[in-house]
Amino acid sequence: MIKHALISAALLTLPLAGYAQGSAPKGDAAAGATKVSMCIGCHAIPGYKASFPIVYSVPMISGQSAAYLAAALEQYRKGDRSHPTMRGIAGSLSDQDIADLAAYYASR
Amino acid sequence: MRLMPGKWLIAASLAVIGMGSATAADIAKGREKADQVCAACHGKDGNTPIDPAYPKLAGQHADYLVRALLDYKSDQRKNAIMSAQAKALSRADIENLSAFYASLPGKLSHKR
Numbered sequence: 001m002i003k004h005a006l007i008s009a010a011l012l013t014l015p016l017a018g019y020a021q022g023s024a025p026k027g028d029a030a031a032g033a034t035k036v037s038m039c040i041g042c043h044a045i046p047g048y049k050a051s052f053p054i055v056y057s058v059p060m061i062s063g064q065s066a067a068y069l070a071a072a073l074e075q076y077r078k079g080d081r082s083h084p085t086m087r088g089i090a091g092s093l094s095d096q097d098i099a100d101l102a103a104y105y106a107s108r
Numbered sequence: 109m110r111l112m113p114g115k116w117l118i119a120a121s122l123a124v125i126g127m128g129s130a131t132a133a134d135i136a137k138g139r140e141k142a143d144q145v146c147a148a149c150h151g152k153d154g155n156t157p158i159d160p161a162y163p164k165l166a167g168q169h170a171d172y173l174v175r176a177l178l179d180y181k182s183d184q185r186k187n188a189i190m191s192a193q194a195k196a197l198s199r200a201d202i203e204n205l206s207a208f209y210a211s212l213p214g215k216l217s218h219k220r
Contacts, residue, residue, distance in 0.1 A: 062218060065163065
């Protein structure tokens with residue numbers, strides 16, 4: 001009985017543990033500064049335009065809010081935003097990378 | 109010297125293209141529309157969204173904002189709120205709104 005109760009208790013706490021892990025990690029702007037190599041080739045060049053599949057100016061992201069930037073990267077990773085280059089780059093980022101980059105660009 | 113007329117033609121064409129894109133959108137109409145439909149969430153100044161998950165728009169590139177709104181309108185970019193908002197906008201509204209927000213002073217930059 002005690003064993004069963006313990007297992008039940010453990011199973012009950014599993015979703016909570018999953019929820020805690022699933023919540024967004026805290027962003028570290030200093031760590032983000034070391035992860036910008038894939039961003040600066042486009043976003044740090046004033047006047048630079050995305051050329052595929054449609055030509056338009058690459059957005060300014062420095063000074064944007066961290067929550068928006070993190071949401072944007074998550075949407076690219078998930079496929080809710082479609083730009084091919086950004087989908088590829090966001091797909092290579094961990095949750096921590098996204099939080100760090102968002103914190104870094106929000107601090108610029 | 110023989111190439112000169114051709115060069116002038118190219119320069120004149122570029123000037124016309126430049127003028128065309130500068131006069132296509134109406135910032136005053138954009139401001140009017142923005143006050144009605146965008147300001148409640150993105151802030152009247154485009155810099156003070158009511159939720160940090162909503163982007164600052166002030167000073168952002170107009171052609172990027174046009175792209176974002178067209179993508180929302182066509183569901184290429186998926187967001188329940190913005191998709192509904194963008195579907196209610198005409199192409200002219202989108203051009204005007206984008207020109208208006210691009211004209212506002214903002215904190216956004218390409219700084220590394």
